[in-house]
Each structure stands twice: as structure tokens, then as C-alpha cells.
Amino acid sequence: MSQLMITQVGTMNLSFDPQTLHFTVVSQEKTWRWDPQYQPKLVTAQGEIPFAAARSVTHHFWKTGIGEGIRSCYAGFTQDGRDIGLAFETVAWIEYISRDLHMEFIPICEDGVDVTRICWPGNMLISGGGMASYSLLPMRQGVLLPNDWPTAMKKLDFDGMMCTTAAYMPWFGQVENGAGYIAIVEQPWDAAYAVDHPAGGPTRIHMSWLPSLGKMAYRRTMRYTFLGKCDYNDLAKVYRGYVKETGLFTTLAEKAARNPRVDKLIGSAIVHTGIKTHIDPTTRWYDHEHPERNNVVVPFSQRAREMVKLKDAGIDKLYLHLDGWGEPGYDNQHPDYLPACTEAGGWDGMKELSDTMQSLGYMFGIHDQYRDYYFNAKTFDPDFAMRKVDGTIYDINLWAGGRQSYLCATQAAYYVKRNFTELFRHGIHLEATYLDVFNCNEGDECIHPWHRMTRQESFALRKRCFDLLCSWGIVPSSEEVGDWAMQTQVFAHYGPYDGMMNGPDKPDYGIDVPLYNLVYHDCMIVPWFLDARAPHGVDVLLYALLNGGAAYVNNELSGAELDRAVARYKTVAQLQERIAKCEMVRHSFLDGDPSRQRAEYSDGTVVTIDTKDNTYEITYPAP
Ligand SMILES: [Zn+2]
Known part of the structure; x- marks a missing residue:
């Protein structure tokens, strides 16, 4: 034919x-x-x-x-x-x-x-x-x-x-x-x-x-x-x-109806800090010239004082994402991460921080991880590592904790339940939390006969961990914002433009456009690092405003620097409080100029930015 x-x-x-x-x-x-x-x-x-x-x-x-x-x-x-x-x-x-x-x-x-x-x-x-x-x-x-x-x-x-x-x-x-x-x-x-x-x-x-x-x-x-x-x-x-x-499309309004803490999170300053750093000598992260830098502990009490300082600086709403709170230190020995870091104050110290957060009306969350599976974790067992189609398991050395495999996602929710039950037993009050890499990395598959799993199933099993957190009233987050988790995930570490991730000496591989927010702005909270260096000297504040997102605040600032950071956060948060649940109806480049961008929201709010002059204009609808 x-x-x-x-x-x-x-x-x-x-x-x-x-x-x-x-x-x-x-x-x-x-x-x-x-x-x-x-x-x-x-x-x-x-x-x-x-x-x-x-x-x-x-x-x-x-x-x-x-x-x-x-x-x-x-x-x-x-x-x-x-x-x-x-x-x-x-x-x-x-x-x-x-x-x-x-x-x-x-x-x-x-x-x-x-x-x-x-x-x-x-x-x-x-x-x-x-x-x-x-x-x-x-x-x-x-x-x-x-x-x-x-x-x-x-x-x-x-x-x-x-x-x-x-x-x-x-x-x-x-x-x-x-x-x-x-x-x-x-x-x-x-x-x-x-x-x-x-x-x-x-x-x-x-x-x-x-x-x-x-x-x-x-x-x-x-x-x-x-x-x-x-x-x-x-x-x-x-x-x-x-x-x-x-049915994937799920709005923040729907998520807030299930858990009112979603509303508490909207407009919150996002603070990302940690307690314990421990770098395994076998990793590329190990600093041989300054060995003391491979083991650093900040007491829980210091983080608690910083929270009080931020309250005094005028931040009413805040979410703390706390890394390295477990005894092994950041990115070590998951999923056997307990107890709370002893040198930083142990369970008592962590509870004091948790209590401080509650008394300030702030939201406390932890960084946690149920995919990286460290060989030196107490209960590590190769029979529960994800088994590849070729019959082997992963044996890699990528992060601070050294040699690791991957935990089969069929096991993840059990470990979440085990660890969080222990956290609750010690009086740790969590209103939001973070499960690392679940949303960012590819799906996983496993051929171990005890727990065979397709990639599609692995996403459902990761989502189940988010659902488990929801069942405890905890607002779930992960690293990024892939839409497979849209029905449950509320926020992320970030959801940046690709151009912001290429490094300062790399060329532009195209023109960044907020396709994701045109689809999902009213479904997901995306924070922006206002202090980050964006390509071409663009103030990230502009992107945070254009995208109606949330803002990070650096907990280690003080004095005039802190006042400036708080003012910038408030600029972003005031807009976010108004439009977080609104659709981004349209995005445009004014006169076709990529440096002049406009986003229109379903309530009539219009945000215009000029990335050459680092200026912005927000017009709200008439009341
Ligand atoms: Zn498996």
C-alpha cells in the first residue's frame, strides 16, 4: 500500500x-x-x-x-x-x-x-x-x-x-x-x-x-x-x-477545607535552617583542610531564640523548616534518624523549640527523608532496598551520610508512621513538614518479590506518605512541585524558573515563563528565596510577586539587614495573602520585551515587573 x-x-x-x-x-x-x-x-x-x-x-x-x-x-x-x-x-x-x-x-x-x-x-x-x-x-x-x-x-x-x-x-x-x-x-x-x-x-x-x-x-x-x-x-x-x-487539579481552597493550617501557612515567612551537620569522610562533601567543619552542632535553644527575635522584628506568621534535627545529622542514616540530636539538647531541647514555636503562633516542620537508605542506618537491610530490574540494589555515595541505597517506596509509610509516632510521644508539635526528594526525583521501580513495585505505584506510595501526614493535621511539603502529588501536597521547598538553576556563567536556554503557575497557581504554595542571585541581576522579589508566591527570610540576620529582609518579606506576603487562592489568568511580555512581564489574577490583581530596572507595580481591583 x-x-x-x-x-x-x-x-x-x-x-x-x-x-x-x-x-x-x-x-x-x-x-x-x-x-x-x-x-x-x-x-x-x-x-x-x-x-x-x-x-x-x-x-x-x-x-x-x-x-x-x-x-x-x-x-x-x-x-x-x-x-x-x-x-x-x-x-x-x-x-x-x-x-x-x-x-x-x-x-x-x-x-x-x-x-x-x-x-x-x-x-x-x-x-x-x-x-x-x-x-x-x-x-x-x-x-x-x-x-x-x-x-x-x-x-x-x-x-x-x-x-x-x-x-x-x-x-x-x-x-x-x-x-x-x-x-x-x-x-x-x-x-x-x-x-x-x-x-x-x-x-x-x-x-x-x-x-x-x-x-x-x-x-x-x-x-x-x-x-x-x-x-x-x-x-x-x-x-x-x-x-x-x-481529578488531579486540587485547589488550595480544597486543601484548606481538609486542613485549616493551609490558611495559616499562606502569608507565612519561610525559614530554612538546621541543627547538626555531619559529613562522612568518604564523601565529596568532606572538608579535609578544616575537619572541624564536618561536625557542627547548633543548639535547639539558639534556634528558639532566633524565632523570638523574628517575632520581635515584626513577623507574625512563620514556618520553620528544620534540617539536621536528628542525632545522625543532616542527610545521615535515614530512615533511622531518631532520637533528637543529643548534643543540641536532645528531646528536651527539641520540645522547648517546639513549645516556643507554638507560643509564638508559628508553624514548626522538620526535614525528613524516606528514599535515601543508608548502609549505616541501624535497621538497614538490603532486602528492603529497591531492587533494580538487573537484580542488584543501588550502592552510591552522593550526600553527607555516605554509602546509601534506596528504600523501596512500599516501606516508606511504615517508617514515617514509626518515626512520627516517636516525635509525637516526645511532645514535638508539627503543623507542617517536609519529605525530601519525593517530588523532584524520578519514580522508582523494584523487582524484589516481597515488594514488587512499578513507577506508577511508587508515586502513589509517596503520595500515601503525604496523606499520612495530612491525617495528623500536618501540612505536607516536598522538594519541588511536580503535579503527580497535586491532590495532597500543599507547598514545596521551591518551584523556580529553570533559568535560575543553571548557574551564573551559563547561557539562557530559552525564556522563562510561568507555565506551571498558569495551570496551578491556586493549587500550590511556592516560596522564593528573596536573597538568591537570579541571572542578569534580577531581584528575586520581582519573581515572587509576579508569581504570587511565598518568601523566605534568613534567620541569621539582625539589625538593619533583618529589618530590610522583613520589609521585603512583607511586600511578598501581603500580595500572597490576597491572591494565593486565585488563578493566574494570563501572563504576558509587554510589547514583546522579555524584561517587562505582567501577570493577571482572577480577582483582578495585576502585577507588572521590569527586570531591567528591578521595579514592580501592583494594581488591586477596585473594592
Ligand atoms: Zn520493592
Whole structure:
């Protein structure tokens, strides 16, 4: 068969070329073509297998009660002249009601291969550049990458895996001369993307599906929505509608109805400090020239005095995120972290800090960790470490505590319950808390027969730890803000622009845009480090205001410096108190100038910033 196969639904047209195995979509008079260089393929341990290598290929029109399209069946893959058994299908179909295009990959038989990536569907190729033709990437808050951007794209964090910092939300999109599409990844836990953008462009966004426990295992689906006249705001709002459909979308108002302490947190100054540092000599963090710096303890009582100082400085609402409060010290011996650090005052000292927090009306929270699993933890047992598909467990040395593996997430909630029960027994009053790395790092899988687990299950099990905290009235937070945890997670350590994380001497890999906040501003509290150095000398206060977020205050300041920090925090908090539960309706660059940005909120508040002059303007709606 060599003729194009064409499906028409209304004005939308899907065509398939049996020669190239490429699809073309015409929607609202705009044609979207796959990149001519793209070749559909599987990457396997046995080598790359192009779809075109199938000896048996059939294409059929597909029509059901809900839509129509094209089904393709691939089989007859051979090795040394022998059929290895591998077979799979694809279905691309247009939904009658929504006119969404669904692209499905369906494994039929996996014999003869160990798949490592399914490279399908193909990438579009757009032309033009500037603010007219660009790609939207879900890296942290979001990046708008003009198609002709002069800088080549970096390698993505976590190899571009969805549900990590590389993709707070599992979608990407492209806009070409005013028309656009959004591609939503519907099984994000086993998916990754890569951005190929040489200096000057063009941009290619490669999608790949990852095996689950070593297998293609199940049907993978992408949902494409094509819009006529649109920009990045419209595409973000398509996703906002999608997560309302799936139930992921959960507002701060809903979370506050479950736990009123959410309201107490809104407008609070965020303080992040610690008690005990202990650096294992085997780690890269160990300071051989100043060995005394590897063991530092600050008494709980000192932190309590600092809290009183901050109250005296005029901070009424505050959340304390306390690191290193356990005897082993920061990032050591998890999950066997108890008791409270003895040298800092032990349980009595920690309770005194907790009591001080309560008397000040402040919220106390601890830094805790249920993924890193240290070999020198008292109850470490390799049988409960996550077991990789190759049968081994992780044995790495990354953080202050030295050699570690990863705890299987099936075990995490039990350890949370064990440790927090002990904290409560010692009178520690926690109103919010922090579980490290759960939201930031990729999903985990485990083949140990006692506790097999897929990546999708690992996310559900992490969420269960957040839910457990909620059941005790504790407001849960984690490192970053990936949306898989949206139903339960309330706030994060941070949720920055990707450009803020690249380091001062790195180029811009695109233009930062708050895609995440356009979808989720009214669902998540994101704090900003007002003292941090943002690229190009931008005052982070501006980003905190534009994004209607929360603000950190440094507990070690005093005198005029502290007064200045408190004043800056209050500027951010006053706005946050008003708009935390409002949707960010629209973001724009004034006159197309990336340094002049505006965010409009659903209550009518408008925040305008100028990152060249480091000035801002806030206009509130008339009462
Ligand atoms: Zn396991």
C-alpha cells in the first residue's frame, strides 16, 4: 500500500503515509507535519529496531462510537532469518466530541527483545522563530524556546523523565505563527522527552516511552489538542482543563477545607535552617583542610531564640523548616534518624523549640527523608532496598551520610508512621513538614518479590506518605512541585524558573515563563528565596510577586539587614495573602520585551515587573 490514508472529522484531517509511517494533521487550516528526519523505532538491548523492519505490516481504518483514525499492526521482526515474535500496534484517532488526536502505542508480544525506549509518536517540525514560533517545555516553571534561539539546549535533568524537575507537568507544546498544539503524556511515570535544539534551531522534541519493570507492558497514550489562534497561555489552560477532567487539579481552597493550617501557612515567612551537620569522610562533601567543619552542632535553644527575635522584628506568621534535627545529622542514616540530636539538647531541647514555636503562633516542620537508605542506618537491610530490574540494589555515595541505597517506596509509610509516632510521644508539635526528594526525583521501580513495585505505584506510595501526614493535621511539603502529588501536597521547598538553576556563567536556554503557575497557581504554595542571585541581576522579589508566591527570610540576620529582609518579606506576603487562592489568568511580555512581564489574577490583581530596572507595580481591583 503506498497511497496516503486519510481520515476527515469535520474540518480536521489526519493523513498517514504507509511509506514513511508519518502522520500529518490539518486542523483549522494549519498543517502539522512530522519531522522528515524522524524514524519510528524501538531501542532495545539487542539494538535499534525500526518499525519499518517489520515483515508484516498492515494498516486499517479505525472507527468506533467515539472517533475514527488509522490502526497499524507491526509483526514479523526477524533475527538470523527467524521471527522473534515481537509484535505491536499503533492507533491514531480523532475524537469526535473534542477533536483531540489520540496517539496510542499497544504492545502485543515482547518476545525476542528487551526494550529500553519506544520512540513514537514522532516530533513535529516548525518553521520561523522569535516570539511567533516557539516550543513550550515543562522544565521547572516552564521555558518558552523560540525556534531560532541562538543557544543550543542543555541535556535535560533526569534524562528528561516526566514527573521530575525536567517536567513539573507532563506536557509540551509548539506554536507556529499563531497556531499551536499541546501534547499531553497520559502515562507520565514511564515517559521521558529530549529536546534537540542546535544553536539557531530548529527545535525537535523527542518523546520516548520507557519500559515498566523491563517490559513495554501496557498501552501508552498521548493526547494532542490543536488550537487556531493561540499562545502559551491558551495551551497551559488546555492542560488546566485536562487535569480538572482527570481529578488531579486540587485547589488550595480544597486543601484548606481538609486542613485549616493551609490558611495559616499562606502569608507565612519561610525559614530554612538546621541543627547538626555531619559529613562522612568518604564523601565529596568532606572538608579535609578544616575537619572541624564536618561536625557542627547548633543548639535547639539558639534556634528558639532566633524565632523570638523574628517575632520581635515584626513577623507574625512563620514556618520553620528544620534540617539536621536528628542525632545522625543532616542527610545521615535515614530512615533511622531518631532520637533528637543529643548534643543540641536532645528531646528536651527539641520540645522547648517546639513549645516556643507554638507560643509564638508559628508553624514548626522538620526535614525528613524516606528514599535515601543508608548502609549505616541501624535497621538497614538490603532486602528492603529497591531492587533494580538487573537484580542488584543501588550502592552510591552522593550526600553527607555516605554509602546509601534506596528504600523501596512500599516501606516508606511504615517508617514515617514509626518515626512520627516517636516525635509525637516526645511532645514535638508539627503543623507542617517536609519529605525530601519525593517530588523532584524520578519514580522508582523494584523487582524484589516481597515488594514488587512499578513507577506508577511508587508515586502513589509517596503520595500515601503525604496523606499520612495530612491525617495528623500536618501540612505536607516536598522538594519541588511536580503535579503527580497535586491532590495532597500543599507547598514545596521551591518551584523556580529553570533559568535560575543553571548557574551564573551559563547561557539562557530559552525564556522563562510561568507555565506551571498558569495551570496551578491556586493549587500550590511556592516560596522564593528573596536573597538568591537570579541571572542578569534580577531581584528575586520581582519573581515572587509576579508569581504570587511565598518568601523566605534568613534567620541569621539582625539589625538593619533583618529589618530590610522583613520589609521585603512583607511586600511578598501581603500580595500572597490576597491572591494565593486565585488563578493566574494570563501572563504576558509587554510589547514583546522579555524584561517587562505582567501577570493577571482572577480577582483582578495585576502585577507588572521590569527586570531591567528591578521595579514592580501592583494594581488591586477596585473594592
Ligand atoms: Zn520493592
